[in-house]
Amino acid sequence: MFRKWYDLKLQACTASFLGSKLDGEESEKSSDGVNRIPPHCHITIKCTREIAGFNGLSEAVRRLDFSSAVRDVRRFNYICALLELLVGGQRLTHLPGAAQKLLLSMLEQLADQVATSKHNLNALRALVMSVSSARESEKRSCWGRPLGSRALWGHHDHAIARINRIANSIRIQEPGPEVVPKLHDLPEECIREILLRISDHRDLDAASSAWTVMASVCNEQRIWRELVNFHFTQQQIDAALAKNKEDIADEKEFDWKKLFHQLRKMYGLREDAQFAETLSLCRHCKCLFWRSLGHPCIADQCPEYRERLKEAGGPLPPHPVPPAAFLKFFSL
Structure with missing residues (x-):
């Protein structure tokens, strides 16, 4: 029992020491422009009498370099989903x-990125509406005034006004006549291949309302059948089909769109499929990091620990951390 406790404490202390040492070396190496340490953040999974800790959201956001992640197309949707969880439901206040x-x-940096790239405008508008509604509901929360510091809310008002100006100034213009071919010039087979690669049903609905050719393609059962197979397992599909035996008398006329929405309400969509990249949690050093960038792990730094991992069967793969799971590490 004592040996087990000693190993756990040694692992936690080593990880904490390694994190502080790497943080101290980060500024020295980054100033020289050589061997920059990728963004990472050590967190406390569980507090005990021997190991006490507190996870700060601001510190984690800073250490994981979310500001740069906004400009990365692979991590953009992850940041949007995280901001939506924080801004919506009065969580921001x-x-x-x-x-x-x-x-x-x-959010302001995200708005600048959208204004520059002209992509993900709908995601920005949804976030702006959420933060504006949260501000309006907070204005009269305490005796006709917002609860909290007046100076802080004044800073927020200026920031929200700047974000609104950026969002309202974005204009997506049609490409000039010199740009060929345009979307309307593509054959229906190409349009179908494009729509088959869309994993969000809301994008399919938006495409249907944008162009009659896309609307006719989106009404095809193949589009929704592929979407069902992408988001749900065969076991989930069979369970839903068993409940709809009366509706599948003729398989050719079966409504896969209806089945998709039924499965979506029952099981939800694949969270890992919504993001090109998510945060990961190292099971050895309890460190959050971006998988594409990696992190300085105790398994790579400590030879003795690496040998113990080999004896135990090898290192464990990192665990993906979706936005909702990321927020559970903090007391919000």
């Missing part, structure tokens, strides 16, 4: 002041 300022700064 329950955060500390430093975290509120940091999140609004991230």
Whole structure:
């Protein structure tokens, strides 16, 4: 029993020491432009009498370099989903002041990125509407005034106004006549192949309302059948089909779109399929990191620990951390 406790404490202390040492070396190496350490953040999974810790959202956002992640096309949707969880449901007003300022700064950087790239405009508008509604509901929450520091809310008002100006100034223009071929010039087979690669049903609905050719293709059962097979397992599909035996008398006339929405309500969509990249949790050093960038792991730094891992069967793969699971590490 004592040996097990000693191993756990040694692992936690080593990870903490390694994290502080790497943080100290980060500024020295980055100033020289050589061997920059990828963004990562050590967190406390469980507090005990021997190991006590606290996870700060502001510190984690800073260490994981979310500001740069906004400009990465692979991590953009992850940041949008995280901001949507924090901004929606009056969650923003329950955060500390430093975290509120940091999140609004991230949202402003996201707006600048959308204005530059002209992509994901709908995601930006949804976030702007959420933060604006949260601000309006907070205006008269306490005796006709917002609850909290007037200076802080003044800073928030200026930031929200800047974000609104950026969002309202975005104009997506049709490409000029010199750009060929255009979408309307593509044959129906190409349009179908494009739509078959869309994993979000909301994008299919938006495409249907944009062009009659896309609307006719989106009404094809193949589009929704492929979407069902992408998001759900065969066991889930069979369970839903068993409940709809009366509707599948003729398989050719079966409504796969209806089945998709039924499965979506029953099981939800694949969360890992919604993001090109998510945060990962190292099971050895309890460190959050971006998988494409990696992190300085205790398994790579400590030879003795690496030998123990080999004896135990090898290192464990990192665990993906979706946005909702990321927020559970903090007391919000």
